[in-house]
Amino acid sequence: xxxxxxxxxxxxxxxxxxxxxxxxxxxxxxxxxxxxxxxxxxxxxxxxxxxxxxxxxxxxxxxxxxxxxxxxxxxxxxxxxxxxxxxxxxxxxxxxxxxxxxxxxxxxxxxxxxxxxxxxxxxxxxxxxxxxxxxxxxxxxxxxxxxxxxxxxxxxxxxxxxxxxxxxxxxxxxxxxxxxxxxxxxxxxxxxxxxxxxxxxxxxxxxxxxxxxxxxxxxxxxxxxxxxxxxxxxxxxxxxxxxxxxxxxxxxxxxxxxxxxxxxxxxxxxxxxxxxxxxxxxxxxxxxxxxxxx
Amino acid sequence: xxxxxxxxxxxxxxxxxxxxxxxxxxxxxxxxxxxxxxxxxxxxxxxxxxxxxxxxxxxxxxxxxxxxxxxxxxxxxxxxxxxxxxxxxxxxxxxxxxxxxxxxxxxxxxxxxxxxxxxxxxxxxxxxxxxxxxxxxxxxxxxxxxxxxxxxxxxxxxxxxxxxxxxxxxxxxxxxxxxxxxxxxxxxxxxxxxxxxxxxxxxxxxxxxxxxxxxxxxxxxxxxxxxxxxxxxxxxxxxxxxxx
Numbered sequence: 198x199x200x201x202x203x204x205x206x207x208x209x210x211x212x213x214x215x216x217x218x219x220x221x222x223x224x225x226x227x228x229x230x231x232x233x234x235x236x237x238x239x240x241x242x243x244x245x246x247x248x249x250x251x252x253x254x255x256x257x258x259x260x261x262x263x264x265x266x267x268x269x270x271x272x273x274x275x276x277x278x279x280x281x282x283x284x285x286x287x288x289x290x291x292x293x294x295x296x297x298x299x300x301x302x303x304x305x306x307x308x309x310x311x312x313x314x315x316x317x318x319x320x321x322x323x324x325x326x327x328x329x330x331x332x333x334x335x336x337x338x339x340x341x342x343x344x345x346x347x348x349x350x351x352x353x354x355x356x357x358x359x360x361x362x363x364x365x366x367x368x369x370x371x372x373x374x375x376x377x378x379x380x381x382x383x384x385x386x387x388x389x390x391x392x393x394x395x396x397x398x399x400x401x402x403x404x405x406x407x408x409x410x411x412x413x414x415x416x417x418x419x420x421x422x423x424x425x426x427x428x429x430x431x432x433x434x435x436x437x438x439x440x441x442x443x444x445x446x447x448x449x450x451x452x453x454x455x456x457x458x459x460x461x462x463x464x465x466x467x468x469x470x471x472x473x474x475x476x477x478x479x480x481x482x483x484x485x486x487x488x489x490x491x
Numbered sequence: 492x493x494x495x496x497x498x499x500x501x502x503x504x505x506x507x508x509x510x511x512x513x514x515x516x517x518x519x520x521x522x523x524x525x526x527x528x529x530x531x532x533x534x535x536x537x538x539x540x541x542x543x544x545x546x547x548x549x550x551x552x553x554x555x556x557x558x559x560x561x562x563x564x565x566x567x568x569x570x571x572x573x574x575x576x577x578x579x580x581x582x583x584x585x586x587x588x589x590x591x592x593x594x595x596x597x598x599x600x601x602x603x604x605x606x607x608x609x610x611x612x613x614x615x616x617x618x619x620x621x622x623x624x625x626x627x628x629x630x631x632x633x634x635x636x637x638x639x640x641x642x643x644x645x646x647x648x649x650x651x652x653x654x655x656x657x658x659x660x661x662x663x664x665x666x667x668x669x670x671x672x673x674x675x676x677x678x679x680x681x682x683x684x685x686x687x688x689x690x691x692x693x694x695x696x697x698x699x700x701x702x703x704x705x706x707x708x709x710x711x712x713x714x715x716x717x718x719x720x721x722x723x724x725x726x727x728x729x730x731x732x733x734x735x
Contacts, residue, residue, distance in 0.1 A: 247576050248575075248576060249572055249575065249576060268575065268576060269578055269580065272576050272577050272578040273578045277576055279569065279572070279573070283568060283569030283570045283572060283573040284568075284570055284573070285505050285564075285565070285570060287504075287505050287508040287509060288501065288504075288505060292501055292504065295497065296497055296498070296501050297577065299493055299494050299497040300494060300577045300578050300579040301578060302493075325508070
């Protein structure tokens with residue numbers, strides 16, 4: 198059963214198409230990652246899914262509700278953490294949590310205490326929001342999103358400001374959500390974390406969905422097994438149909454299934470290079486192409 | 492109800508933690524009273540005029556900085572967005588914010604008048620309840636104007652500048668420290684555009700002349716006109732942003 202469904206969703210701003218006819222579903226109990234470079238339309242999609250923005254065309258349903266028109270009903274079912282910080286500066290951590298708990302009619306202080314401890318803010322509960330570090334603000338955002346034990350979690354760039362310990366705790370929490378058959382939608386440009394955590398990944402570029410599958414299948418179906426990396430100033434005419442070249446500001450990447458011939462040429466010309474098996478980063482690189490930032 | 496009470500309590504705390512708000516709302520009117528009463532207090536009737544004007548200033552300050560500016564900060568920093576996707580209605584949150592500001596307004600304004608009575612012999616010729624009633628309508632009207640005008644600023648600094656641009660001309664031309672009858676003709680015309688001027692006129696009518704509340708038809712009419720106009724413009728603006 199689909200927890201989130203997008204059908205031919207388009208969002209335009211003054212003639213600029215931010216999201217272009219995107220369709221996908223996120224199944225109940227799935228951790229789904231939407232991966233894309235900055236400005237690819239990820240946040241717009243998240244904002245449409247939570248009901249903050251109305252699609253220009255197409256349809257979105259989240260647990261069979263229309264997010265834009267049934268926003269308040271949906272708010273009791275989903276938990277949302279958006280990328281930007283969004284609390285009054287002078288509010289204390291404890292007050293913010295209690296305020297949002299009252300919005301969800303949560304009277305149990307046990308739940309509040311559990312989440313404050315789980316996300317490492319129990320000893321900072323009297324601290325004003327403005328004095329929290331970026332990572333602490335992000336953790337507070339997570340607490341507010343998880344307060345009411347939501348069936349669906351929508352997270353926009355949830356790992357960007359977390360330290361490794363907090364990130365691991367957060368990973369464990371999300372894996373726990375999956376065990377409880379909850380749906381998690383993650384919006385990120387962090388390939389490694391998406392690879393580790395997500396059951397399926399959608400890759401978005403310039404508002405279009407380029408690929409959608411499990412991380413393993415994305416790698417398997419990309420068509421190349423090896424990647425050879427050379428400095429960007431290295432140029433080589435490749436005539437082989439089984440090799441694809443991607444140039445970025447820092448490096449030149451050769452994707453191939455038969456690396457021997459290329460390695461031979463590189464060794465002959467005393468060129469520095471590295472070779473590795475293709476992974477999800479390479480899938481992203483091949484799909485997003487030259488605009489990928491090393 | 493629990494939600495509303497929680498919002499009111501938190502908004503009161505937030506206001507108290509904002510040092511500038513506390514200074515301009517709580518301390519500044521008392522400083523002005525002591526200063527101006529010390530200079531011109533011996534002129535007959537000046538204490539009543541000054542106390543009436545400074546009571547209006549408390550309302551102006553709370554409306555512009557306590558409501559208009561705060562609400563626009565919430566909008567710019569994404570807190571308003573966060574509220575729209577929370578189960579609580581935005582209207583309940585805004586009501587909580589406004590009620591918290593009215594609690595501050597009524598406490599400070601009445602303490603201020605009491606202080607002026609105790610120290611300088613300030614007298615209210617009309618009804619104290621009616622003074623509070625016109626303060627209520629005037630503050631709503633000024634807050635609606637502030638919310639709309641301040642929302643035109645796109646950045647935080649523009650928002651603060653717009654709030655100051657709204658506050659100071661009204662403060663100096665709206666009859667806070669002296670009667671607007673003493674202003675040159677062209678400034679009088681400008682002063683009569685501001686809703687604040689009508690709040691002050693209404694206040695001085697009740698406080699100094701003892702005019703019953705409902706006989707302040709012009710003042711009430713203009714304040715209500717500003718309230719409806721600015722409220723509709725502000726709602727339209729917030730809704731437009733919401734769809735975008």
